[in-house]
Amino acid sequence: MKGVLGLVVLISLVFACSQSESKKPDNGRAAPQRKMAEVSELAALMKQIHIDAKDWRQQLLGGEVVSDSLSIYNLLVNSTPTDSTVTGPVYRGMAANYQSKLNDFLTAKEIDLAKSSYNNLVTACVSCHHEYCPGPVPTIKKLYLK
Numbered sequence: 001m002k003g004v005l006g007l008v009v010l011i012s013l014v015f016a017c018s019q020s021e022s023k024k025p026d027n028g029r030a031a032p033q034r035k036m037a038e039v040s041e042l043a044a045l046m047k048q049i050h051i052d053a054k055d056w057r058q059q060l061l062g063g064e065v066v067s068d069s070l071s072i073y074n075l076l077v078n079s080t081p082t083d084s085t086v087t088g089p090v091y092r093g094m095a096a097n098y099q100s101k102l103n104d105f106l107t108a109k110e111i112d113l114a115k116s117s118y119n120n121l122v123t124a125c126v127s128c129h130h131e132y133c134p135g136p137v138p139t140i141k142k143l144y145l146k
């Protein structure tokens with residue numbers, strides 16, 4: 001039984017980090033319990049920050065500057081990942097870089113600066129993903145503003 005569960009986790013890891021989301025198989029019929037086991041804390045956090053980034057993109061497209069203050073570094077480094085090797089000084093450096101780009105973006109007062117700092121934020125997503133989770137990179141790149 002444990003072996004089977006391990007396999008399920010392994011397969012979901014491969015899907016999450018090696019394929020874009022749209023290619024995920026439809027697991028709508030999976031039992032709720034199993035579905036929960038497939039989403040790590042970090043993956044759930046990622047879904048949320050992906051939604052936030054899409055919202056910010058829409059606001060910027062509408063000419064609106066986003067001002068807020070968000071601390072995400074601790075969540076990035078303390079949420080349990082699917083793959084336990086997602087940790088260590090390089091990972092923490094990527095997380096710190098993301099927080100720093102987030103601060104720049106959320107404090108930019110002028111729309112052109114907000115847009116360029118938003119694009120730098122997306123680059124911080126992409127850098128960490130190149131290193132730790134390449135699958136979603138094409139999806140993340142769609143967040144860039146022209």
Ligand code: HEC
Pocket residue numbers: 013016017021040041042043044046047049050053076080081082083086091094095098121122124125126128129132133136139140
């Ligand atoms: C510090 C590193 C890091 C940063 C920064 C980062 N990610 Fe991730 N992301 C990961 C890792 C690692 C995973 C795999 C999570 C897991 O399965 O536990 C992941 C998973 C994801 C997933 C897949 C979630 C799923 O359904 O399994 C998406 C989508 C995603 N990230 C989008 C983003 C976006 C958008 C940003 C920037 C706004 C971002 N990420 C910033 C490391 C990072």
